[in-house]
Amino acid sequence: MRPLLQARLVNDVFGDPALFMDFLDERRALLFDLGDITVLMPRELMRVSHVFVTHAHMDHFSGFDHLLRVLLGRKPSIALYGGPGFLAQVGHKLRAYTWNVVHRYDMELVVEATELALDGHLRSARFSSRDRFAGVTGATTEQTDDIVHDETTFRVRAGFVDHGIPCLSYLVEEKVRLGINKARLEASGMTKGAWLRELKHAVLTGVPPDTPMLVQWRDRSGDRAVTRTVGELSRLILDAEPGQRIGYATDLRDTSDNMQALSNLMQGVDQLFIESVFLDEDRAHALRKNHLTAAQAGRIARCIGARAVTPFHFSPRYRSRAAELAGEVRAAWEHP
Template sequence: MPRHFDPALINDPFGDPGLYVDLVFARRALLFDLGDLSPLAPRKILRVSDAFVTHRHMDHFAGFDQLLRQLIGREKTIRIYGPAGLIGAVEHKLNAYSWNLIQGYEGHLIFRAAEIDKVGSVTSAEFSSRARFERFDAGTNQSDDGLLLQEPGLQIRSAFLDHGEPVLGFAIEERAHVNVWRNKIEAMGLSIGPWLRAFKEATLRGARDDSLIEVAWHDPSPGRAAHLPLGYLKKEIMKITGGRKIAYAVDCSFTDSNIEKIVRLAKDADILFIEATFLDSDAELAKARHHLTARQAGTIGRLAGAKRLVTLHHSPRYKGKGQALIDEAQAAFTGG
């Protein structure tokens, strides 16, 4: 179960956008966008279990070939998610090569592609090396609130943004766990026992702080309370682990609808990775190209209440002036 994310941009902010999220304890990784993947060592690419594609402009999808090149011949299933049209795109990419000798390869490589449309229908298809990457449709189901992946410790949600064409933004959330400090429990004279489960359940369901939890004492001498208030126990023995959130939003314009959707997706995120393509002095150009300015990116981060803002996808016109983009975004982010 992943308890720890380690997110890192794949390229420098002037390079293709892309985020590599190592799920350290799960010994796997997630990829956001398939632009230029060449900075990723092969062992890092082999760790990728799921890739999320915002849209199919080349700087976000051309790296599919690099992924394929590294994985071919491997025993591996990789899931790829993206907006409507993704399955056809994966099919065309795979169809570009001839696979007459692929059946002699030992490793069985499977791509599972899933595309989501604007009403939340998720359609899936599978491409297996054993079938020369022929397409097998795997049905359609309905996603709840853009949810693309849900596992016991992790969930990934998406939202449609407008970039002149539909683009997905993503949020990666780790489930929080309520744990307890055993040493503190013992120091208080309480014993470790089944009552702790009731305590954790009450905490997770948001019970009132004055609700009483039945406790067990190490030495149940008379006069010791059989119940203690939840709020007191939370203060003394509770330890919350995990619950981190990361959001990734690129290629969209500064419209009310986009702002609202990114703010919702990135609400209280620990880190918001967001494009800062133009300087605000070129806001007209940003609007025409359906991109954000650095100032707009910072404003969105502040509205979302994100704890940290990392900007990417700088336009090459500002080469050598990257710090100006970063400074502009951070000033708007901190409200300066």
């Protein structure tokens, strides 16, 4: 069963950290962190609807300009999330340019920014190209649980970790995963076809169950078609399973509070992307730099019960030793 979301690192393990999360069968994607993202094709960046920034160190935020440049005049809106000070940081980035013609572009670009405060409040601001990105303060809301963004098919949660400064870790969870029950499909007399994908999409996006759907397929007796409701079809053919959960944790120190924060946010995560900046022999240096060693990352992955681990954000000082870093993560994750 293919998952709704497919996550991959944007750069190699020595490059700026960023995670690109593509939706299956939708022209849409999520992006985590905004460092150097120039390897993403413009058409990939155009798919991005929401960007979740962990913190505004340059290797995580300098790609804002590139994103803005690709989207300007081509895409109507983009939503950005970040930690304390984020609204001001987005505002400053936008004010750094001269906008004397942008309000005349046919397509307006609206940057919707949301800042997560340490006290659990979400503050928002809206920057429109129509008024030269002057910025309008929006609503302040109280965060429910640790949810920062919620849709029909998935939600995004966030938690703070300590990186010398507050830094966000993110968890994306698909709400449900739909499988096709082959035995029941066979018994129904219908066969596979494009209608199955449409049906899954209808269920995932919350289409009312009494909505009629035309099912077309072809078998030995030729072209066949019936009309059934989405609800009937889904009861007949689909099995619901818990959706996959993907964690993104980068830029943090090895402390028990950070361990606890990640454990609260992403216990039992299916796929964990975690920074592994230094080798464990350099752990004193890692602590000074507010980063994890590979062994520490592996231990965190084991403690939170991650089913799969992808390390990244390797220090360039280990240019020729990437395998050692990856090996250290794996060893600590697999063997206590």
